[in-house]
Amino acid sequence: MTTSTEQEQPMLIDIEHIAKSYTMGEETVHAVKDISLKIRKNEYVAIMGPSGSGKSTLMNILGCLDTPTKGSYILNNNVVSEMDDNELAEIRNKEIGFVFQTFNLLPRYSTLKNVELPLVYSGMPAGERKERAENALRNVGLGDRMGHKPNELSGGQRQRVAIARALVNSPSIILADEPTGNLDTKTGDDVMRMFEELWLAGNTIIVVTHEPDIAAHARRVIRVRDGIIESDTINENPVSAIEKAHEAELSEAAV
Numbered sequence: 001m002t003t004s005t006e007q008e009q010p011m012l013i014d015i016e017h018i019a020k021s022y023t024m025g026e027e028t029v030h031a032v033k034d035i036s037l038k039i040r041k042n043e044y045v046a047i048m049g050p051s052g053s054g055k056s057t058l059m060n061i062l063g064c065l066d067t068p069t070k071g072s073y074i075l076n077n078n079v080v081s082e083m084d085d086n087e088l089a090e091i092r093n094k095e096i097g098f099v100f101q102t103f104n105l106l107p108r109y110s111t112l113k114n115v116e117l118p119l120v121y122s123g124m125p126a127g128e129r130k131e132r133a134e135n136a137l138r139n140v141g142l143g144d145r146m147g148h149k150p151n152e153l154s155g156g157q158r159q160r161v162a163i164a165r166a167l168v169n170s171p172s173i174i175l176a177d178e179p180t181g182n183l184d185t186k187t188g189d190d191v192m193r194m195f196e197e198l199w200l201a202g203n204t205i206i207v208v209t210h211e212p213d214i215a216a217h218a219r220r221v222i223r224v225r226d227g228i229i230e231s232d233t234i235n236e237n238p239v240s241a242i243e244k245a246h247e248a249e250l251s252e253a254a255v
């Protein structure tokens with residue numbers, strides 16, 4: 001039913017025959033061999049595959065942290081594969097919000113400063129920056145933790161700070177690499193609920209994970225093996241993290 005509207009969404013990611021290899025001394029590692037992939041606005045995609053299959057390499061290319069050795073990449077109508085490092089940094093800052101397994105927060109900075117960072121890079125005035133960062137933190141339920149440093153927060157709170165930081169400059173795409181890998185099940189469920197809310201609000205979500213339970217939330221599942229796409233399927237019965245949280249609340253209330 002929703003297929004027709006999904007098809008009308010603009011193309012966000014269009015990569016064709018990309019490859020990425022690393023040369024280390026005598027040896028060349030072909031981390032990504034030949035991948036072509038199209039992702040439209042407001043898709044919810046999981047990228048799965050065994051360790052070493054090229055998931056993070058692919059995600060780094062999608063996120064403009066790295067360029068492919070071969071092939072073309074068009075991101076939101078920009079030809080990324082021909083950009084230099086400065087242009088890449090600029091488009092990355094504008095289009096992509098990252099959430100990493102290890103949160104990647106700056107330890108000396110407060111929660112608020114960490115979330116403000118992407119806006120510093122984009123040159124926004126200080127007052128507006130602060131207001132946007134405060135809003136983003138309130139949206140992830142951390143309005144009362146703005147002055148805390150990362151080591152004064154729980155793992156789940158740190159990941160929520162990372163999500164607020166990913167969202168603060170309204171990127172076109174949220175890219176997450178094993179976002180729940182360092183979290184307990186309950187906190188991981190919380191993060192997945194947040195992703196679902198973002199997806200419902202029109203964001204595009206790409207989650208790299210090796211956990212089937214996490215991938216079950218996505219509407220499309222891409223499996224990578226040995227640097228190529230092994231399968232690319234629609235998930236007909238996605239698990240709703242929002243419904244799950246709601247049911248958990250109801251059953252708690254019933255006790």
Ligand SMILES: Nc1ncnc2c1ncn2[C@@H]1O[C@H](COP(=O)(O)OP(=O)(O)OP(=O)(O)O)[C@@H](O)[C@H]1O
Nearest residue numbers: 022029030031050051052053054055056057058210
């Ligand atoms: N900077 C690098 N230099 C050399 N080889 C690399 C580099 N980054 C990745 N590789 C190699 O490329 C292959 C793919 O690595 P990648 O990190 O993309 O795997 P992955 O699917 O994300 O694995 P995991 O599930 O363990 O995170 C691996 O064999 C890895 O050793």
Ligand SMILES: [Mg+2]
Nearest residue numbers: 055056057177
């Ligand atoms: Mg990886």
